[in-house]
Amino acid sequence: QDFESLWLILDDSKSDKVDYGEFTRAVFGEMNEYRKSFVRKVSFAYMKLDFNKTGSVPMVVIRKCYCAK
Numbered sequence: 001q002d003f004e005s006l007w008l009i010l011d012d013s014k015s016d017k018v019d020y021g022e023f024t025r026a027v028f029g030e031m032n033e034y035r036k037s038f039v040r041k042v043s044f045a046y047m048k049l050d051f052n053k054t055g056s057v058p059m060v061v062i063r064k065c066y067c068a069k
Contacts, residue, residue, distance in 0.1 A: 010018045010026050031039070049057045049065060 007018075010022055012022045012025065013019075046057070049061055
């Protein structure tokens with residue numbers, strides 16, 4: 001019965017599956033506007049680095065694009 005109650009909370013889309021987004025929303029709640037803005041900025045920066053759309057960025061590319069000054 002406890003599991004059934006938990007499942008109803010976690011399976012927000014009622015798809016009989018719990019994806020990562022549903023799980024994090026249930027545990028952490030919705031993101032506030034500051035966090036959403038930060039995630040959008042980081043995502044935009046990552047897309048610039050991953051120009052080949054491979055899903056990973058080699059250290060060589062980061063070294064070329066990043067300046068810590």
